[in-house]
Amino acid sequence: MAARALLPAVLLLGLLLGRAGSSPPPEPVVCARGMSDCTVTNAYGSFPDRTICRAANATFPRTEGELVDAVAAAAAMKRKLKVATRHSHSFPKLACPGGREGTIISTERLNRTVSVDAAKGLMTVESGMVLRDLIHAAAHAGLALPHSPYWYGLTIGGLLATGAHGSSLWGKGSAVHEYVVGMRIVTPAPASQGFAVVRELGHKHPDLDAAKVSLGVLGVVSQVTLQLQPMFKRSVTFVERDDSDFAAQVAVWGDRHEFGDMTWLPRQAKVIYREDGRVDVSSPGNGLNNYLGFRSNPTLGLIIARAAEERLEEDGDDIARCLAALVPAATFRLQGYGFTNDGSFFTGYPLVGYQHRIQASGTCINGKEDGLLSSCPWDPRIRSFFFYNSGFSVALSKAPALVADMQRLRDLNPRALCGLDAKMGVLVRYVRASSAYLGKVEDSVDFDITYYRSYTEGTPRVHSDVIDELEQLALRKYNAVPHWGKNRNFAFDGAIAKYAKAGEFLKVKERYDPDGIFSSEWSDQVLGIKGSPNIVQKGCAMEGHCICSDESHCAPDQGYFCRPGKVYAEARICSLQPASGNTHTDHQDEL
Ligand SMILES: Cc1cc2nc3c(=O)[nH]c(=O)nc-3n(C[C@H](O)[C@H](O)[C@H](O)COP(=O)(O)OP(=O)(O)OC[C@H]3O[C@@H](n4cnc5c(N)ncnc54)[C@H](O)[C@@H]3O)c2cc1C
Numbered sequence: 001m002a003a004r005a006l007l008p009a010v011l012l013l014g015l016l017l018g019r020a021g022s023s024p025p026p027e028p029v030v031c032a033r034g035m036s037d038c039t040v041t042n043a044y045g046s047f048p049d050r051t052i053c054r055a056a057n058a059t060f061p062r063t064e065g066e067l068v069d070a071v072a073a074a075a076a077m078k079r080k081l082k083v084a085t086r087h088s089h090s091f092p093k094l095a096c097p098g099g100r101e102g103t104i105i106s107t108e109r110l111n112r113t114v115s116v117d118a119a120k121g122l123m124t125v126e127s128g129m130v131l132r133d134l135i136h137a138a139a140h141a142g143l144a145l146p147h148s149p150y151w152y153g154l155t156i157g158g159l160l161a162t163g164a165h166g167s168s169l170w171g172k173g174s175a176v177h178e179y180v181v182g183m184r185i186v187t188p189a190p191a192s193q194g195f196a197v198v199r200e201l202g203h204k205h206p207d208l209d210a211a212k213v214s215l216g217v218l219g220v221v222s223q224v225t226l227q228l229q230p231m232f233k234r235s236v237t238f239v240e241r242d243d244s245d246f247a248a249q250v251a252v253w254g255d256r257h258e259f260g261d262m263t264w265l266p267r268q269a270k271v272i273y274r275e276d277g278r279v280d281v282s283s284p285g286n287g288l289n290n291y292l293g294f295r296s297n298p299t300l301g302l303i304i305a306r307a308a309e310e311r312l313e314e315d316g317d318d319i320a321r322c323l324a325a326l327v328p329a330a331t332f333r334l335q336g337y338g339f340t341n342d343g344s345f346f347t348g349y350p351l352v353g354y355q356h357r358i359q360a361s362g363t364c365i366n367g368k369e370d371g372l373l374s375s376c377p378w379d380p381r382i383r384s385f386f387f388y389n390s391g392f393s394v395a396l397s398k399a400p401a402l403v404a405d406m407q408r409l410r411d412l413n414p415r416a417l418c419g420l421d422a423k424m425g426v427l428v429r430y431v432r433a434s435s436a437y438l439g440k441v442e443d444s445v446d447f448d449i450t451y452y453r454s455y456t457e458g459t460p461r462v463h464s465d466v467i468d469e470l471e472q473l474a475l476r477k478y479n480a481v482p483h484w485g486k487n488r489n490f491a492f493d494g495a496i497a498k499y500a501k502a503g504e505f506l507k508v509k510e511r512y513d514p515d516g517i518f519s520s521e522w523s524d525q526v527l528g529i530k531g532s533p534n535i536v537q538k539g540c541a542m543e544g545h546c547i548c549s550d551e552s553h554c555a556p557d558q559g560y561f562c563r564p565g566k567v568y569a570e571a572r573i574c575s576l577q578p579a580s581g582n583t584h585t586d587h588q589d590e591l
Pocket residue numbers: 001002003043082083084085086087088089090091094095107127128148149150151153154155156157158159160161162163164165166215216217219220221222485486
């Protein structure tokens with residue numbers, strides 16, 4: 001979950017002024033001439049490797065028929081195709097078609113409810129429907145999507161494609177794809193069938209396990225049918241404790257609370273436990289989640305806050321940075337993280353409310369265009385917050401050991417992790433094993449971090465070595481899998497080998513799209529078909545394009561050298577060599 005925290009000055013300004021409007025996020029697909037000569041980007045205006053993605057054409061179908069025509073037109077000419085969504089919130093360049101001659105199909109206008117069967121709890125929607133609208137349409141019929149990501153600016157097609165989730169170990173768990181019971185997907189077809197067909201995948205169809213989490217490489221999902229539940233209420237309480245038993249708690253918290261999660265503030269050595277479960281619908285309370293980090297903010301405040309962040313990063317010292325890092329958690333705590341008991345005021349815990357008002361938020365996408373006076377905190381049209389977001393899941397059985405190692409790393413230099421505290425720490429959530437081929441192989445614990453990113457490529461980040469070690473620790477020592485819609489390039493290197501059913505997935509892909517028109521360089525690299533997601537070149541490890549194996553992958557001229565990790569000796573991280581250290585080498589290396 002990105003940008004969970006903002007500097008409080010912005011928040012306060014936001015609370016005072018931010019009610020009037022909010023410019024919705026920019027359109028990710030921009031064409032120079034009509035519907036041709038296009039670029040596609042994500043909601044942050046920048047992919048992790050800063051690639052600019054081009055396509056020859058873009059189309060915005062309004063019906064399944066138009067969608068079939070668009071796929072057929074590209075398939076007939078064997079042109080590359082890719083789906084873009086209303087806001088395109090994935091970090092990696094999943095939305096880029098291969099080459100420059102491809103076509104973008106935007107699902108922006110495919111956003112209707114197709115049917116609702118309230119008695120059976122079934123709802124069918126078009127794939128471009130935004131999660132916010134889906135949740136509300138379901139609620140209107142007395143139904144609830146039991147689990148979802150916490151941010152509702154995503155589309156159902158996009159969030160399924162990357163395996164997005166909330167937090168739960170109960171029942172089928174927190175991944176939205178567990179609640180999919182049908183899909184209609186448009187794939188290329190032979191000329192005899194008009195170059196494109198709609199495949200209807202019912203509940204028992206074996207291909208559904210490929211299509212549910214598809215990274216967008218099987219075809220264009222046209223419609224999704226979800227198994228919903230009768231509307232329910234839940235009760236949320238945040239409890240903060242020291243982190244001495246965090247490793248033990250991570251093993252049990254997911255069993256205790258249906259929607260439980262944890263937020264670790266490493267520098268403060270605190271864990272914010274989310275006690276969150278169902279209560280009887282007759283329980284009083286009309287709570288609302290309007291998470292502080294997902295609200296609209298005045299542009300001026302965002303620019304000031306980012307400038308302050310850049311100054312601290314570049315010229316500050318650890319003491320100043322760590323002092324500043326105390327403020328977000330304090331502000332969020334004081335304001336109930338943006339939850340209110342009745343839609344207006346936060347008066348204390350527990351917060352009781354209907355599922356559709358609690359499960360997700362994102363009011364910064366809701367406003368009327370206000371000429372960019374205010375916007376989401378990461379709006380790329382202004383110099384606002386710019387960050388990386390990494391998410392990785394480890395098997396539940398390994399989570400306590402990973403947490404213990406992360407705490408050991410923290411203990412070596414707690415101040416090095418103030419940058420995480422400043423972004424509201426490490427969000428820890430639960431996801432269950434899935435039958436989806438690219439879903440979680442085992443019951444898992446997902447760790448999610450957000451951290452500073454410079455607007456200038458290659459600029460060293462303060463204490464980047466510790467964050468890099470933490471990521472390698474999870475991905476390599478504990479065999480974590482990266483979230484398909486987050487992370488920097490290096491995290492995907494070798495990831496596909498961790499999926500036992502990847503071979504099954506590739507067989508379906510071969511059947512659905514034998515010419516690979518939905519494949520791109522990136523999807524081929526990530527799926528292990530061709531090439532590596534790493535970009536091995538000078539300085540590559542400074543931006544997470546690679547793991548360093550040579551000094552030149554760091555920035556020796558700026559004092560950064562490739563070194564082993566401090567807790568995980570097999571890690572290779574770019575470390576700042578002390579200026580006085582001339583030819584000193586770190587002898588922990590050889591341990
Ligand atoms: C603020 C924020 C908070 C977040 N919180 C969470 C969270 O709580 N939990 C979580 O798991 N994730 C979270 N995410 C990550 C998010 O779930 C993923 O990045 C998600 O995939 C984005 O959905 P999107 O609709 O923007 O899709 P995009 O990023 O536009 O698309 C993702 C992929 O799906 C493909 N695709 C989209 N629609 C279709 C279709 N109809 N048919 C075929 N392919 C398609 C695209 O081509 C692309 O390959 C968060 C992201 C942000 C920015």
